[in-house]
Amino acid sequence: QQQVKQSPQSLIVQKGGISIINCAYENTAFDYFPWYQQFPGKGPALLIAIRPDVSEKKEGRFTISFNKSAKQFSLHIMDSQPGDSATYFCAASMRGGSEKLVFGKGTKLTVNP
Amino acid sequence: DTEVTQTPKHLVMGMTNKKSLKCEQHMGHRAMYWYKQKAKKPPELMFVYSYEKLSINESVPSRFSPECPNSSLLNLHLHALQPEDSALYLCASSQTTSGNRPQHFGDGTRLSIL
Numbered sequence: 001q002q003q004v005k006q007s008p009q010s011l012i013v014q015k016g017g018i019s020i021i022n023c024a025y026e027n028t029a030f031d032y033f034p035w036y037q038q039f040p041g042k043g044p045a046l047l048i049a050i051r052p053d054v055s056e057k058k059e060g061r062f063t064i065s066f067n068k069s070a071k072q073f074s075l076h077i078m079d080s081q082p083g084d085s086a087t088y089f090c091a092a093s094m095r096g097g098s099e100k101l102v103f104g105k106g107t108k109l110t111v112n113p
Numbered sequence: 114d115t116e117v118t119q120t121p122k123h124l125v126m127g128m129t130n131k132k133s134l135k136c137e138q139h140m141g142h143r144a145m146y147w148y149k150q151k152a153k154k155p156p157e158l159m160f161v162y163s164y165e166k167l168s169i170n171e172s173v174p175s176r177f178s179p180e181c182p183n184s185s186l187l188n189l190h191l192h193a194l195q196p197e198d199s200a201l202y203l204c205a206s207s208q209t210t211s212g213n214r215p216q217h218f219g220d221g222t223r224l225s226i227l
Binding site for chain 1: 119153155156158161203205215216217218219
């Protein structure tokens with residue numbers, strides 16, 4: 001129940017294409033869903049986050065889609081660029097859970113020029 | 114540049130050594146975290162400090178000893194580590210531990226145990 005399942009494990013996209021990464025959860029007590037981007041040798045950087053009272057959030061080329069009834073959320077990267085090549089982690093946490101983030105296993109994105 | 118600063122960036126130590134990792138943030142955050150990350154895996158939570166008090170210890174072996182001297186600083190003292198403890202150690206901070214505030218990570222200390 002504490003798991004967040006992330007897919008795919010790896011993703012190769014051409015420059016200018018759309019990258020889509022999916023996550024699913026079971027625990028309905030989760031109410032905060034951030035996405036992190038991590039480059040080699042760096043720490044995870046918060047990319048975008050959503051709460052379950054909205055179905056979509058967009059920041060630049062990055063969009064989170066949230067489906068509360070299906071307990072799924074996804075990250076869409078529009079006009080993918082080689083500089084977006086990184087590992088992406090979805091995560092979830094719950095109010096009163098001491099901010100414990102439950103991470104997905106990660107998706108390695110490669111954007112070919 | 115990250116607003117959470119970790120030192121050193123790299124550390125190589127023998128199994129009998131004692132060393133410390135340091136983390137600093139000046140964002141006024143009152144919650145700080147230590148994570149361990151192995152290659153190609155997500156970060157794993159080790160400890161959570163809230164208002165300088167230890168609030169979560171994820172059953173971490175006693176060879177790892179955290180310390181929070183003040184609201185801006187977090188240390189991780191290491192002693193008698195094992196080769197399997199080689200990993201990237203990440204520090205993070207957030208405004209508080211309530212209300213699902215974003216966690217901001219440092220770039221980590223790459224630890225190698227000989």
